[in-house]
Amino acid sequence: MKKIIVVTATLLSLSAQVPSVAAIAVKNFTVGYTKANDISQKSFAVKTGEKVRLEVNPTETGSGCMSSIMVPGLWNKPQPLVKGKKIVMEFTPQKPGTYKITCAMGLQRGVINVR
Ligand SMILES: [Cu+2]
Incomplete structure (x- = not known):
């Protein structure tokens, strides 16, 4: 009985050393939005396979x-730009390339370069 307890305790301490899924790196971008200047950063550089979190904080309603706003090929659902309403787009690019940041009809306002 004592032996079982020791083995269990050893296994528990070993499993505690395994890195958790939450430790995976995320590339975070936080940008603003106004009608005059659109998104406050227009160009983004990320890597293939890297998880990206793009947060947009509109201070005006578009x-x-x-x-x-949407990112065809990476985030295909247009999100309305509404004052005070945070938009979070999360994606993991699988292919290198240049992805446009657009409006719902595809006009370009920025770019995400995936290498
Ligand atoms: Cu448009």
Whole structure:
């Protein structure tokens, strides 16, 4: 009985040393948005296989054509730009290339370079 307890305790201490999934690196970008300047950073560089988290914090509500944001090929669901409403787009690029950041109809406002 004593032996079983010792083995169990050893296994528990070993498993505690295995890195958790949460330790995987995420490339974080936090940008603002205004109608006059659009997103506050227009160009982003990331690596294939790297998890990307792109956060947009609009301080104004968009109107007309550029009032939504998406990244065709990486984030395909247009998100409305609404004052005070945080947008979070998370994706892991699988192929190198140049991905446009656009409005819902595909007009370019920025770029994500994946190498
Ligand atoms: Cu548009």
